[in-house]
Amino acid sequence: MKGKGSDQRGFTLVELAIVLVIIGIILGAVLKGQELINNAKMKRAYNQYREVLAAIYTYYDRYGKYPGDDPNAATRWSTANPVPTNGNNNGLIEGFTFGCSNQTTETCQAWYHMRLTNLLVGTGAQAPSNAYGGSIGIGYITVQGLTTQWIGFDNVPGDVCQSLDQQYDDGVYNTGSIRGSGDYVANPNVIYDLYFRL
Numbered sequence: 001m002k003g004k005g006s007d008q009r010g011f012t013l014v015e016l017a018i019v020l021v022i023i024g025i026i027l028g029a030v031l032k033g034q035e036l037i038n039n040a041k042m043k044r045a046y047n048q049y050r051e052v053l054a055a056i057y058t059y060y061d062r063y064g065k066y067p068g069d070d071p072n073a074a075t076r077w078s079t080a081n082p083v084p085t086n087g088n089n090n091g092l093i094e095g096f097t098f099g100c101s102n103q104t105t106e107t108c109q110a111w112y113h114m115r116l117t118n119l120l121v122g123t124g125a126q127a128p129s130n131a132y133g134g135s136i137g138i139g140y141i142t143v144q145g146l147t148t149q150w151i152g153f154d155n156v157p158g159d160v161c162q163s164l165d166q167q168y169d170d171g172v173y174n175t176g177s178i179r180g181s182g183d184y185v186a187n188p189n190v191i192y193d194l195y196f197r198l
Contacts, residue, residue, distance in 0.1 A: 179197075181195075
């Protein structure tokens with residue numbers, strides 16, 4: 001029972017409707033913002049692949065050898081510290097790895113050779129990070145039955161792998177020029193390694 005002089009009011013339906021509309025707008029903006037962030041990261045990953053690809057072929061165009069496989073790197077940059085390691089000149093970037101623990105392998109030296117040529121930024125033979133926090137690797141390896149030279153991205157979410165494959169290749173994880181370490185179509189909520197043919 002209301003007492004005399006009590007001025008208690010509830011919200012009107014119009015006020016509640018306005019509050020719900022504002023909450024809806026905020027939620028929509030947050031979700032749209034998350035979608036924009038995800039799309040930007042996916043585009044950044046693909047652009048990283050293109051940057052590395054361009055750097056490799058620019059090096060090849062300039063010196064006639066793949067970075068890492070170049071047999072003249074040590075004499076070309078004899079004043080560098082450390083002096084780079086020569087490759088074996090067999091036309092392959094051997095020793096594919098994502099983490100360059102052995103700095104003298106061709107796959108690690110490829111990064112160093114491209115940095116000495118000012119084609120990429122970074123530190124020595126250390127592999128760069130991709131947009132998803134994993135490393136980027138380059139070299140000769142077998143991926144889903146195809147042995148060739150690849151540019152690989154470590155630690156990529158399955159739904160991103162699937163989207164990139166559908167946009168730029170055939171959408172199948174084990175065929176085409178984009179391949180994955182596992183079936184990201186069947187299991188999109190798992191982390192995979194994603195490979196782009198060089």
